Amino acid sequence: MTITPPAMTVFETLESEVRSYCRGWPAVFDRAQGSWMYDEDGHGYLDFFSGAGALNYGHNNPVLKRALLDYLERDGVTHGLDMSTTAKRAFLERFQDLVLRPRGLDYKVMFPGPTGTNAVEAALKLARKVKGRESVVSFTNAFHGMSLGALAVTGNSMKRAGAGIPLVHGTPMPFDNYFAGRVPDFLWFERLLEDQGSGLNQPAAVIVETVQGEGGINVARPEWLRGLADLCKRRDMLLIVDDIQMGCGRTGTFFSFEEAGIVPDIVTLSKSIGGYGMPMSLTLFKPELDIWEPGEHNGTFRGHNPAFVTATAALDTYWADSGMEKQTIARGEQIEATLRQICDEHSRAGAEYRGRGMAWGLEFTDTGRADRVCARAFELGLLVETSGPQSEVVKLLPALTITPEELDEGLRTLARAIRETA
Ligand code: PLP
Numbered sequence: 332m333t334i335t336p337p338a339m340t341v342f343e344t345l346e347s348e349v350r351s352y353c354r355g356w357p358a359v360f361d362r363a364q365g366s367w368m369y370d371e372d373g374h375g376y377l378d379f380f381s382g383a384g385a386l387n388y389g390h391n392n393p394v395l396k397r398a399l400l401d402y403l404e405r406d407g408v409t410h411g412l413d414m415s416t417t418a419k420r421a422f423l424e425r426f427q428d429l430v431l432r433p434r435g436l437d438y439k440v441m442f443p444g445p446t447g448t449n450a451v452e453a454a455l456k457l458a459r460k461v462k463g464r465e466s467v468v469s470f471t472n473a474f475h476g477m478s479l480g481a482l483a484v485t486g487n488s489m490k491r492a493g494a495g496i497p498l499v500h501g502t503p504m505p506f507d508n509y510f511a512g513r514v515p516d517f518l519w520f521e522r523l524l525e526d527q528g529s530g531l532n533q534p535a536a537v538i539v540e541t542v543q544g545e546g547g548i549n550v551a552r553p554e555w556l557r558g559l560a561d562l563c564k565r566r567d568m569l570l571i572v573d574d575i576q577m578g579c580g581r582t583g584t585f586f587s588f589e590e591a592g593i594v595p596d597i598v599t600l601s602k603s604i605g606g607y608g609m610p611m612s613l614t615l616f617k618p619e620l621d622i623w624e625p626g627e628h629n630g631t632f633r634g635h636n637p638a639f640v641t642a643t644a645a646l647d648t649y650w651a652d653s654g655m656e657k658q659t660i661a662r663g664e665q666i667e668a669t670l671r672q673i674c675d676e677h678s679r680a681g682a683e684y685r686g687r688g689m690a691w692g693l694e695f696t697d698t699g700r701a702d703r704v705c706a707r708a709f710e711l712g713l714l715v716e717t718s719g720p721q722s723e724v725v726k727l728l729p730a731l732t733i734t735p736e737e738l739d740e741g742l743r744t745l746a747r748a749i750r751e752t753a
Contacts, residue, residue, distance in 0.1 A: 352716075355705060355706065355709065355716070356376075356709055356714060358370035358371075358374070358376070359371045360376075363378070363390035363391055364389075364390055364391050365389040365390060365391075365392075365730070365732065365733075365737075366378050366389055366390070366729060366730050366732070366733045366734075366737050366741075367390070368390065368714065374712070375712060376709070376712050376713065376714050377712060377713050377714065377737060377740060377741045377744065378390070378714045378729070378730065379713060379714055379715040379727050379728065379729045379741050379745075380714045380715060380716050380726075380728055381728045381729060381730050382602070382608055383544075383576065383602065383716075383728070384544060384575075384576040384577075384581060384602045384603060384690075384728055385601075385602040385603055385605075385608050386603065386608050386730055387579050387580055387581060387602075387603035387730060387731045387732075388603070388606055388607075388645055388648075388649065388730065388731065388732050389730040389732045389733070390608070390730075391607075392606070392607060392645075392732070394644060394648050395606050395607045395641045395644045395645055395648070396607070397644075398640050398641060398643070398644035399607060399637055399640055399641050399644075402418065402636075402637060402640045403637065407636060407637075407640065408636045409635070409636055409637060410632075410634070410635070410636070411634035411636050412629075412631065412633060412634050413442060413629070413633050413634050414634060416634065416636055416639070418636040418637075418639040418640050418643070419442075419634060419636065419639050421639065421640075421643045422639040422640075422642050422643045422646075423440060425643050425646045425647060426440065426642075426646065429646045429647070429650045429651060430585055430646065430650060434585070434586070434589065436594065436615075437617065437618060438598065438615035438616060438617065438618075439615070439616055439617075439618050439620075439621045440613055440615055441453060441613065441614040441615070441616070441623070441628075442611075442612070442613065442633040442634060443612050443613075443614055443628065443630055443633065444612065444630035444631075444632055444633060445601075445610030445611055445612055445630075445632045445633070445635055445638070446476070446601060446610060446612060447475075447476050447575040447576075447599065447601035447602060447612060448475070448476025448477055448478045448481045449478070449601075449612050449630060450575065450599035450600065450601050450612040450613060450614045451475045451476050451478075451480065451481040451484075451538070451573060451575075451599055452476075452478055452480045452481060453599075453614040453628055454536075454538070454571050454573075454597045454599050454614050454616075455467055455480045455481070455484070455536070455538070455571075456480070456628060457597065457614070457616060457620060457622075457623065457628075458535045458536035458569045458571060458596075458597060459535045459536075460622060460623075461535070461569065461620050461622060462535035462536065462567075462568075462569065463535075464532065464533055464534065464535040465500045465532065465535065466500055466501075466502060466531070466532040466533065466534040466535060467483075467484055467500060467501050467502075467534055467535055467536050467537070467538060468501075468502050468503075468504055468520070468534045468536070468537040468538070468568070469484035469485070469486070469501050469502070469503055469504070469537075469538050469539075470486070470503060470504055470505070470506040470539055470540075470543075471486055471503055471504070471505055471506045471509050471546075472486045472487075472506055472543050472546030472547060472549060472719075472720060473485055473486050473503070473506070473538070473539070473540060473543060473546060473573075474486070474487065474490075474540070474543065474544065474545035474546055475538060475540075475573055476575075477490065477493075479494060479496070479498065482494050482498055483498035483499060483500060483501040484501040484538050486503060486546065486720070487545070487546075487720060488720075502531060502534070504517075504519065504520045505519060505520075506539075506543065506546075506549055506551065507549070507550075507551040507552055507555040508549070508552075508555075516555055516558050517558055517559070517562055520562065521562065524566050533566075533567075533568075534568050535568065535569060536563075536568055536569035536570070536571050536596075536597070537559065537562075537563055537568050537569070537570055537571065538571040538572075538573055539551070539556075539559060539570070539571070539572060539573065540572075540573050540574075540576070540577060541556060541572060541574070541577055541582070541587040541588050541590075541591070542576075542577045542581075542582060542587060542686075542687055542690055544576035544577060544690065544718065544726070544728075545576070545718050546718065546719065546720070547692055547694065547718050547719030547720070547723070547724040547726075548685055548686055548690060548691060548692025548718065548719075548724055548726055549685070550685055550686065550687050553590050553591035553592070554591075556588065556591035556593055557591055557592065557593055559593075560591075560593040560594075560595070563596075569596040569597060569620070570593070570595045570596050570597070571595060571596065571597040571598070571599070572586075572587070572588050572593075572595040572597075572598050572599075573599045574586055574587050574588070574598055574599060574600050575599055575600060575601045575602055575612075576602060576690075577687075577690060578598075578600045578602075578603070578604070579600065579602065579603035579604055580603070580649070580650075580655055580656065580659055580688075580731055581603070581659075581688055581689060581690050581728070581731070582659075582687045582688035582689075582690060583656050583659045583660045583663065583687070583688040583689075584656055585650060585656075586598065587687075587688075590687075596616060596617050596620060597614065597615065597616045597617075597620065598613075598614075598615040598616075599612070599613070599614055599615075600612065600613040600614075600615065601613070603645075604642055605635075605638040605641055605642050606638075606641040606642045606644060606645030606646075607638075607641035607645075609635060609637060609638035609641050609642070610632065610635055610638060611635060611638035611639070611642060649731075655731060658731070659688050659689050659731050660688065662689055662729075662731070662733065662735070662738055663686070663687070663688045663689050663691075665735060665738055665739070665742075666686070666689065666691050666727060666729075666738065666742065667684070667686070667691070669742040669745075669746070670684035670686075670691060670693055671684065672746075673693065673745075673746055673749060674693075676746075677695075677749060677753075680695055680696065680697065680700070680753065681695060681696025681697070682694070682695050682696075682749075683695075686727070689727075689728070689729060689731055690726075690727070690728055691726075691727040692718065692719075692724040692725065692726050692727070693724065693725040693727070694719070694723055694724045694725075695723065698721045698722075698723040700723075700752060701717045701719075701722060701723050701724055701725045702717055702722055703752040704725050704745070704748045704749050704752050705717055705725060705748075707748040707751050707752050708744060708745055708748040711744045711747060711748055712744065713741055713744040713745060713748070715727060715741075715745060716728075725745070727745075729741065
């Protein structure tokens, strides 16, 4: 019997080989609502990926959609560069009232280009300008984006190789627990800083994720983050927290560094800040660091006003009280309980879990297992991705708005996918 191979689709014939998520999830998606995505044949997929953390409030959240539709309906400004608009004013006022002031944070707000890597570039540029130094310290397994500055402080060797030129002025240091507790925190870092013969140029800044999302859900302990903040202060380095994936409530609190009680000099936010999956980024910094010249850093899509509208609606809906934070902690406990059970059941496979809030990772000793689990989960109707340098970790990022029943359903599917890939 001759089997006719399926016809090539326009994705295969026209779209670049660089495409990636569509390879693991070979469906053509059409609609999405809440925690569900539907393909063009009407099959539903429960989404435990949430646009890599850009959809903390779910797909097409009805409250945010209403605000967006009303704005578009009345011909509100869509494109505005960095002009002052009513939509931007409303966002800035609500961000100040609901996010910054209640946390005692005094930050200036910069709108760089609309993606995370733009916010990181702006942060690195500003830190270098303020300190008049080039070097920036990052951490093992860090991920900060694909543009050259951000890539220079990113760990993943495959992504770094894509740069095609030397990635310079970044020095990696061990992230928390890199030596599994065998080496005192910051031993190597401190030694290089104090040794005149170490070859480390005095850094302008240190950039860190409190939980490394792409790096494999590596959770920094609060005491490690406090130690880092203290080291930065003592050694005159600015502390940049990249909260692009773990901010906007992913770990429970609005900013992921709140638990540690630290106040970074610079913070980057993107992904879920736009609320609706709209491109939007912020670089926040202490007022005394605001030494930019007008227009010194710019970008055509800094002022995507529909994103300001949905961002403001998200703040009003979810951050006017502590309800979202409490719910995220509760849902996180539900995930943790299931992962504990799964790991007990698969102890011989060397399964291990870790996470905070609603960002969790499940790692297997067999590094190929996570990929197989995600592939089987897709067949069973669950979207879940891998992370880590060898894609060895199953990463769980459900929407913060997922119901306990949906979460339970997804976790049961995950458990089944694990059993069936033993
Ligand atoms: N920083 C962190 C911590 C991220 O997780 C990401 C994306 O995953 C980025 C930066 C880059 O963001 P973008 O892909 O929007 O450029």
